[in-house]
Amino acid sequence: MSTKTHGLGRWYVIAAPYLWLLIFFLIPFFIVFKLSLSDVATAIPPYVPTFSWSTGIGAFISQLDFENYTFIFGDPLYVNAYLSSLKIAAISTFLTLLVAYPMAYGMARAPRSWQPTLMMLVILPFWTSFLIRIYAWIAILKPEGFLTMFLMKLGLISEPLQIMNTTTAVYIGIVYSYLPFMILPLYASLEKINPALLEAAQDLGSRPWRAFWQVTFPLSLPGVFAGCLLVFIPAVGEFVIPDLLGGSDTLMIGKTLWNEFFNNRDWPLASAVAVILLLVLTIPIVLFQRQQQIEREGGR
């Protein structure tokens, strides 16, 4: 296609980002995988490598040792952490969709001159610190926090609410922090829908609600799909939200990995946890990438 950017110049443009990502993104995964097959040790760094170039690849393969993996699959704590992360991520993705859809719909139908401002207002919280936004929710949700005070003043409750340190708080945290990721793709696909289609549906006698389900919603599905992936994938491995808002009953794999690494200093086991998490996420990540590919080609 671009015949003018042949040769050396073209190669330089590709090389810098390509090499960077190979060294700092791809190779590290191989190191994680290698380490997940090592034994833990009390040393610095705290593991015994089971492979070194001096012994050669043959010796390495003969020594391959999957004990970290058998340990993870044998221990219900880890299996439950994976399952409960998937469950929490799925439920909070659905809740995020419920909150985001009417907002994105309202934005797409708002007067044209408002739209850039509304977009900016959605993005603005995303630019403010994630940690600080989670911290703000601690002040709201804790038993003597704003929510309890507010509801007690209204006389709706007489006892402090117990939301802090529960899984409900984690849902609220995820919905809140990932909302922009859901709204933006939804808005993009809703905004593209030609209003004439809806008018046609109504002219043909369709009630607004039916027109929505049969025309608008199906046309917005690419946005729904992209938004759900953008929320679901990072939510599965989330660490900060369950750590600050969740209690001891909230089991999530990102937090387990963090504890294994920083508290137990078991680097090989943490690596094995990461490898399995990556395998669990492969399908949604590939789906996400395909979606991006389609969008890129459609945009040309």
Place this chain on the structure above:
Amino acid sequence: MNKNFSWFNLTSITFGFAFLYIPILLLVIFSFNESKLVTVWAGFSTKWYSSLMQNQALKDAAWVTIRVGLLSATVATILGTLAAITLVRVGRFRGQTLFSGMIFAPLVMPEVIIGLSLLLLFVAMGLDRGFWTITLAHITFTMCYAAVVVQARLQDFDKSVEEAAMDLGATPINTFFQVTLPIIAPSVISAWLLSFTLSLDDLVISSFATGPGATTLPMKIYSQVRLGVTPEINAISTILIGIVTVGLLLASFVTKRQTDRAERERRKAFGATG
């Protein structure tokens, strides 16, 4: 189309934005609270700001964070712009699928995995962990966001403008700096701002990539939040929110002025021919 903008739409937007902004507003309001209790209002005071100014550890952490942010955002924007050009303009090349995979995967990859893998790389390379390893880690994950932002803009504009420049004898490098870059400049600026904010904000990846020497502001805030809430955090949060808001308003002002100017020039051109 605006006849569909009903009370339903207005309500959903209002409630949505209330949900997004009330937590942030409460934080800002209570940063000026006299009381140490975070939810009890005891009068206006800026004492948490002054006690913040005396907190040397926080100031050191802020300084590390800003240096990492400036450096990593700049390198990430350059690499991200090159990556965007590769994705949109270079055409097919070997390993393209892998390349676009590596651009998009970090956007959704859980931070704990990116952090752990980078740490193991630094250990394997024998690098001393601290300022430089945090910077390398931040460049890596923010360049992918920068690439996506610039790529969106590159797709939008007409390639024939570049082709015309090259047909008139401009070298590819000249074309890039005199034609392409001025057109994509707003997106390059927002890519830099986004990289910078993401770097300022990052807790998980920095915690893995750092050594005993370098503590970033989010790491400091995180440990204080875990120890118990102190009103100083409200104050520092408000300052950060203020910086980001001012930065974004400036950026949108600059972008708006640029699009206005482009619009004026377009009109003038049409007026001249018509």
